[in-house]
C-alpha cells in the first residue's frame with residue numbers, strides 16, 4: 001500500500017478496530033514520510049462458490065456460464081444480448097438471496113427454468129449437456145418435465 005498523498009510505501013498502522021456493522025476492519029494509518037493520516041477498510045471480497053458434483057468448489061464464473069449458454073443457444077431465437085442478460089440475472093438472483101455457495105445442480109435448475117421460458121431448443125440442448133443425458137427416455141422425460149427436473153426420475157420411467 002502507498003500513501004495517497006505522497007505515494008511513499010512505508011505506512012504504519014496506528015489503530016485497528018472492527019467496524020462490526022459492515023463485517024470489516026478499519027485501520028488508521030500514518031505515512032512514515034509525510035506523516036499524513038488516512039483510514040483503510042479491510043473487507044471480505046464476496047464471491048459465490050459453486051460446489052461441483054464431485055464435491056470440490058470453484059468461484060462462480062459468469063463468463064463460463066455465458067459460454068455454456070451460448071453453446072445451447074446457437075441457432076436459436078436467443079440473441080447474445082439475451083444470453084448476457086440471462087447470465088447477469090442469474091448472478092444477481094444468487095447475490096440477492098445472499099447465497100455464498102450454490103451446487104451445480106441448483107445453478108443448472110435456475111438456468112433451465114429461464115431457458116424453458118425463452119426457447120425450447122436451447123432448453124433441451126442445455127439440459128442434455130447439463131444433466132449428462134445419455135438415453136432417449138431421459139430426453140423424453142426432460143421434454144415433458146415440470147420443474148425441478150431430476151434425471152433420476154427419468155431413468156425410472
Ligand SMILES: [Zn+2]
Pocket residue numbers: 003004005006007008031032033034035036
Ligand atoms: Zn505520505
